[in-house]
Amino acid sequence: NAGVTQTPKFRVLKTGQSMTLLCAQDMNHEYMYWYRQDPGMGLRLIHYSVGEGTTAKGEVPDGYNVSRLKKQNFLLGLESAAPSQTSVYFCASSYSSGVGTGKNIQYFGAGTRLSVL
Amino acid sequence: GQNIDQPTEMTATEGAIVQINCTYQTSGFNGLFWYQQHAGEAPTFLSYNVLDGLEEKGRFSSFLSRSKGYSYLLLKELQMKDSASYLCAVRDGTTSGTYKYIFGTGTRLKVLA
Numbered sequence: 552n553a554g555v556t557q558t559p560k561f562r563v564l565k566t567g568q569s570m571t572l573l574c575a576q577d578m579n580h581e582y583m584y585w586y587r588q589d590p591g592m593g594l595r596l597i598h599y600s601v602g603e604g605t606t607a608k609g610e611v612p613d614g615y616n617v618s619r620l621k622k623q624n625f626l627l628g629l630e631s632a633a634p635s636q637t638s639v640y641f642c643a644s645s646y647s648s649g650v651g652t653g654k655n656i657q658y659f660g661a662g663t664r665l666s667v668l
Numbered sequence: 669g670q671n672i673d674q675p676t677e678m679t680a681t682e683g684a685i686v687q688i689n690c691t692y693q694t695s696g697f698n699g700l701f702w703y704q705q706h707a708g709e710a711p712t713f714l715s716y717n718v719l720d721g722l723e724e725k726g727r728f729s730s731f732l733s734r735s736k737g738y739s740y741l742l743l744k745e746l747q748m749k750d751s752a753s754y755l756c757a758v759r760d761g762t763t764s765g766t767y768k769y770i771f772g773t774g775t776r777l778k779v780l781a
Contacts, residue, residue, distance in 0.1 A: 582767055593672075593773035594711070594755070601767055609768070641710060655699065655759060657769060659710040 553577055557642050557660035564632045564667045572627040572663050574642030582645045583625040584609075584657065585617060587638040594641065600625055632667045639664050670694050672772035674756050679778045680746055688741045688754050688775045696761030702730050702741045703755040705774065711755055715741065743777075751779045 555576045564570060574583065585597040596609030598617040606617045614636060616628045625644075629636060643657040672692045680686040692700070699718040703711035717723055717732035717739060729742040741754055753774040760768040 584769075586771075591773060594757075594771040596768060599767060607767075656701070656713045656716065657711075659712070661710050 555642055555644055555658050555660035557640075557663050559663060560661065561664050562666070564629075564665065566633060566667060568632050569628070569630050570632065570665075571629075572640055572642075572665075574625045574627070574644075574660055575623055576625075576642075576644040576658070577623060578644060578658065579622070580644035580646055580658075581622075583619065584643045584645075585615070585625065585627045586641045586643065587611065588641060588662075589638050597627065597640075632665075634667045637665060637667045670760075670770050672756055672758060672770055674754075674772040674775045676773070677776045677778070679780060681780050682746055682748060684746050685742065685744050686746060686777065688743075688756075688777070690739045690741070690756035690772060692737050692739070692756070692758050692770075692772075694758050694760060694770055697734060697758060698761030699759040700730075700732055700739050701757045701759070701769070702728075702739075703757065705753045705755060707752070714754075746779050748779050748781065751777060753777070 558573045581602050584599040586594040588594050595611050597615050598609050600606045600619040603622040618626045640663045642660040645655050645657045674690045701716050702714040704714050705711040715730035722731045727744045732739045753776045755774045756772040757769045
């Protein structure tokens, strides 16, 4: 049972280049999330999805797009990378139900360290 | 607005007890979570409170007071491996945001021998 898998683990981009980060989960979770983590800022929500075919904006969505064509995968795209997008990106997933039962725990991937030069 | 406050850094000695506080102001509330994050790694779940009171799990305990918007994580019998960042997070309980988690900036704990 792999849990949440993110690829790639590291990437260096030049300003203006594009890339896609892939997140895959094998726990049959309905909800999936993309966060970025910067020093002194904590985890900030970029986009999230409450089910296959649905996506929604989080706290810091500008410059990113997402897609959830399959329940187990959540893709994060950078169309034209900027130095301000240098960060560590974490994907997470959780069940949708079970509020109050603890079933809405988020499980995180190992992260993608992205540098934009 | 949405705000979660926790101390930036704490230091404690191996074998001691440390309490990490978290205060929150959110538009809704549907549970408070504590995560542990070692440097360069992913956050991992530690504890969950949705009702007032203390939840105990081995060396770790977490307390919640919803009326005060306050929680703490208590770590007993500290070990060197407990050196990590501890993240406080609130699950939004508003109708439009039931799916969202708001994270604090984390408390970096250093355990000294």
